[in-house]
Amino acid sequence: MFGGAVSYVNAPRRTATYDVSSAFDALLSAEHPKDVLKHSRLLAARQEVNAEVERCTHTAPRFSQDGKVAVFKIKSEAQVHPVIATRWAGHLQSKALEIVMVANEGYLPGKVNFSCRVPRCAKARDPSVDIIQSLKAYASLKPVKDEDDDTDGGLPDQHEIPLLERLGDDFARGHVQASGGIVDVDQFEELMRLMRVGEKKEKKQGASPQKGKKPIDAGQSNKLTSYFGKKSA
Structure with a gap:
């Protein structure tokens, strides 16, 4: 019960209007923690905050x-x-x-x-x-200086x-x-x-190619056309 009461009391100050006075009034008028849970303004504030949390959480x-x-x-x-x-x-x-x-x-x-x-x-x-x-x-x-920036001028x-x-x-x-x-x-x-938020981690230089994949030799002579192309007369 006490945990719930604390949540209700905290809710108004988290709203867009920062309504701390409602929480203060609720505490002054309450004779028992359960009275806080029945306070209409605190309930409305808690619902408002919960809805906003749900909207922004995703x-x-x-x-x-x-x-x-x-x-x-x-x-x-x-x-x-x-x-x-x-x-x-x-x-x-x-x-x-x-x-x-x-x-x-x-x-x-x-x-x-x-x-x-x-x-x-x-x-x-x-x-x-x-x-x-x-x-x-x-x-x-x-x-981090942009690699494409070749100007000699410094930052402001x-x-x-x-x-x-x-x-x-x-x-x-x-x-x-x-x-x-x-x-x-x-x-x-x-x-x-x-x-560097949103930037991918830089790969280490000289890293070996992925397992099972061989690097392609741009100069290799065996191509599909050599198997299926027409032979010269």
């Missing part, structure tokens, strides 16, 4: 190039990103996966609110996963300073296994580029 993830971070991008005016991150952390499984990140582009104008959780499959890793240190490590990386001045130094105190805050932050949209996209 977003497909994209992964960092190293496979350690699964990124879900959603757009919601409700504070559902922490709930969805926790939900996916209990389901995603991978040997490389260390962090589940849910980024909400619709909660605050011009900002990205994101929540990170350690997936269940990585809970027993040794050394243990530290989300805060991992996020800071990604934000400290230097941008603001990009010469590592992203981590420009993000401020709202980045990678909280607990080492339940972190998150609030950053500008362009800064979040820069972080995604540093993490």
Whole structure:
């Protein structure tokens, strides 16, 4: 009962209207935890949040190039990103996966609110996963230069300073296994580029061909036409 009451009390602040006053009023008027479960506004808020969680949960993830971070991008005016991150952390499984990140582009104008959780499959890793240190490590990386870019000019001045130094105190805050932050949209996209989200892992040079497949010799003379073509007179 107490767990259900907590869920009801938390629901209004997660709605798009951030209705914390309803939760406060419900607590003041309640004489028993079961009274909270009967409060009409809390019930409506819980239904609203549950519907929004369900709508956004089915977003497909994209992964960092190293496979350690699964990124879900959603757009919601409700504070559902922490709930969805926790939900996916209990389901995603991978040997490389260390962090589940849910980024909400619709909660605050011009900002990205994101929540990170350690997936269940990585809970027993040794050394243990530290989300805060991992996020800071990604934000400290230097941008990968495009191979097609042969210009001598450098990046704009603001990009010469590592992203981590420009993000401020709202980045990678909280607990080492339940972190998150609030950053500008362009800064979040820069972080995604540093993490190389959506990029396939580079193949090692000199890797042997797949088993059972021989490399094709472009200069070989035996071709189908030599067997079925007309012989010259």
